[in-house]
Amino acid sequence: MWAPVVNTLLDSVVPYVSIGGVTGLTVTPENDEKLAAAINLLLDSPTLRAQYGREGRMRMEAQFSANTMIRRTLEVYEQILRRKAVTEVIRPAGVSPASVSDF
Numbered sequence: 001m002w003a004p005v006v007n008t009l010l011d012s013v014v015p016y017v018s019i020g021g022v023t024g025l026t027v028t029p030e031n032d033e034k035l036a037a038a039i040n041l042l043l044d045s046p047t048l049r050a051q052y053g054r055e056g057r058m059r060m061e062a063q064f065s066a067n068t069m070i071r072r073t074l075e076v077y078e079q080i081l082r083r084k085a086v087t088e089v090i091r092p093a094g095v096s097p098a099s100v101s102d103f
Helices: 032-044 046-063 066-090 097-101
Strands: 005-008 024-027
Touching: 005 032, 024 032, 024 046, 032 046
Parallel strands: 005 024
Antiparallel strands: none
């Protein structure tokens, strides 16, 4: 069995990684009562724990596996290299940006 997640809604990647109501529960920051209630809800509901745990595992495998992360990293590098190649065609090596604008 995989574990569900209880997290806080922060201005970060947390809401993207752990989706409230899908892979676990999300509560507002600095609210001890809501955090405790979310934890107690999962402790009291084996079915909900299992559902969120399963969904979290499937999301992790689909979005964050090593192969997926490697593929996405390579895609970023390829985009950077394509932009660099276009820039070099527009501005040949050794030509400063100021001299290009003089044309």
